[in-house]
Amino acid sequence: MENILIPLMDNELSPRFDLAPEVLIISITRETSAMGTLSERVINFETPSAEAMYRLVMAENIQTIICAGMEKEVYEFLKRKGIKVLDNVCGPVDPILEAYLAGHLSSGQNYF
Template identity: 85%
Template sequence: MENILIPIMDNELAPRFDLAPEVLILSVTRETSAMGRISEKVITFEAPSAEAMYRLVMAENIQTIICAGIEKEVFEFLKRKGIKVIDNVCGPADPVLEAYLIGKLSPGQNYF
């Protein structure tokens, strides 16, 4: 199972990882190469902050983060923790997630 976190704002990737008002967390279980199960939940922050985001990433055992903007030191910290970060991605959450699930998502892509 892979846990994926996507910071969102109005169903689009939030402009900044650490200031996102909500996050979409997806648990993907791949049963075969073509099929799998996805469960999702949305968590809303009362006061978005880098600290709240770090705690959530660790508590939810996140392996992959897909985001738009992220500070370099935060990016490096997450990498040192073994978390895969795909950054500089823009667009609505659904097509971004679909691209990731089929292996077509890379940093710098725009889905608008």
């Protein structure tokens, strides 16, 4: 199973990873190489913070983060933990998620 975290703000990627008011967590269970089951849930933060985001990433066993921007020290910390980070991605969630699932998403892409 792969767990993906996307920081949200109004159904778009939040401009800042650590200040997102909510996150979308997507769990993908691959049944065959081409087919899989996808489940989604949104988690809201009362007070967004880097600490709250770290706790969530670790508690949910997140393997991939897709985000617009994050501080360099946060990026380095997540990479040291073995988490794949696709950053500098901008736009609405749906086309970004579709690109990721198709294997076409990379850091620096803009979907506006």
